[in-house]
Amino acid sequence: MPSPQPPERHFPAVEFERRLARLHAIMRAHRLDALLLTTPPNVRYVTGFDSQFWESPTRPWFVVVPLDGAPIAVIPDIGVPEMARTWVADIRSWPAPVPEDDGISLLAAAIAGVARRFGRVGAELGREMTLRMPVLDFLTLRERLRGLEVVDGAPAIWEARMVKTPAEIACIRHICRIASDAYEALPPKLEIGMTEREAARRLRIDIAERGADATPFLPAISGPGGVAQIVCGPGDRELRDGDILFFDTGSTFAGYFCDFDRNYAIGRASDEVRRAHEAVWDATEAGIAAAVPGATTDDVWQAMARVLEAAGSVGNNVGRLGHGVGLQLTEPPSNRPGDGTVIREGMVLTIEPGMAYAPDRMIVHEENVAITADRAELLTARAPRELPVIR
Known part of the structure; x- marks a missing residue:
C-alpha cells in the first residue's frame, strides 16, 4: 500500500538561497573566505546535485562556496548537463579522468579568485568528515594556494547542516x-x-x-x-x-x-x-x-x-x-x-x-x-x- 502523498523532492532555488545566506553568516563567524566541499551530502546540501555516479571513485567533484558569492562547481565534463539543471550558474569542468591533474589547477584557480578577508579556506577535515579526493592531490592544492591557510571547515558545515529547514x-x-x-x-x-x-x-x-x-x-x-x-x-x-x-x-x-x-x-x-x-x-x-x-x-x-x-x-x-x-x-x-x-x-x-x-x-x-x-x-x-x- 503506497504511503501518503510525498513532499516535493526537487527543492526550488529559493531553498538553496536561504541555506547559502545562513551558511555565509556562519562562515563569517568562523572567519572563512571559502569552503571547499567534495563529498556527496555536502555538495547536495549546497547545490541540490544528485547522482548515483558518486559510487565511482575515479573522478573527484568539487564545490567552492565563497564568503560573498554563489557556489562554484568544479566538476568533470560528464557531470555538467546534470549540474546545469540545479540552481548553480558557475560551472567549470575538465575532461576527467586526468590523473596527472584531475581538476586541481582548475580548482586552485577558482579558490584563488575568491575575495580575501580572513586568508582562510575551510575543508572537510574534522568531525565526521572525509575528503573525497586523493590526499596527494589535496596536498598539492594546499601548496598552490599561496597566502591562504587551509583549515578545518567541519564546525561551520555542521553548524549549518545540524539545523534543518x-x-x-x-x-x-x-x-x-x-x-x-x-x-x-x-x-x-x-x-x-x-x-x-x-x-x-x-x-x-x-x-x-x-x-x-x-x-x-x-x-x-x-x-x-x-x-x-x-x-x-x-x-x-x-x-x-x-x-x-x-x-x-x-x-x-x-x-x-x-x-x-x-x-x-x-x-x-x-x-x-x-x-x-x-x-x-x-x-x-x-x-x-x-x-x-x-x-x-x-x-x-x-x-x-x-x-x-x-x-x-x-x-x-x-x-x-x-x-x-x-x-x-x-x-x-x-x-x-x-x-x-x-x-x-x-x-x-x-x-x-x-x-x-x-x-x-x-x-x-x-x-x-x-x-x-x-x-x-x-x-x-x-x-x-x-x-x-x-x-
Missing part, C-alpha cells in the same frame, strides 16, 4: 512514515524457519514499494533471547522459537534518511526480554521528553541513562544513545556525556537507548524526532511498549 524535515518525516508503515505491516510476512536474509528482503521490498528511493542500511540480526550486536547482518541464520529479531533501517527519500529500529520476538518472549524491552521503551519516552530547545545532548543522555540504570542495565556496546540524522544516516550531534551540543529548533535527532541485560544480550530501541519551538515531535510511528511476538 522545513523542506528537509518534510522529507525526513515522509521517509519515517514509509518505514513505520512497513514495520507495522511486517509481522504477517515473517515465520519461524525463515532466514534473516529473507526477512530483510521482504522488509526492503515493502519499503521500496511504499515509495522509498533506496535502503542503504538494513541490518537484520537474530539470537536466542536477544542480540549481541546491531550493525552487521543479515546472514543465513534461520529464525527459531525464542529468538529476538532486530531490524534497523536507514532508508531515503530525496537524499534524506530515516534511522530507527524495531524488535520482534519469534514464537515467544521470556519475562527477562519483555522487561528489558519495556525498560528501553520507557527510556525512549524519557529521552523524547528531554529533547527540547535549550537542553543539551548530555541532558538527553542522562534522562535515558537514569531509566536504564534503574532497570538494571549493565551497559551496551553502542557508545551513545542517539545522534543527528539528515542527508547522512548518522550526523552530529551525539547523545553522550561530554558532547555538550545545545539542542535547537529544527534539529532532527534519533532517541536510541540500549540496554544489556545478560552477557552478549541487549535490546536497543530507536525513534526519530524533530525539535520544534518547545518539544520533540515524533516523526516515526511510536513502537508498542509490549514486545511484538511473531507466531
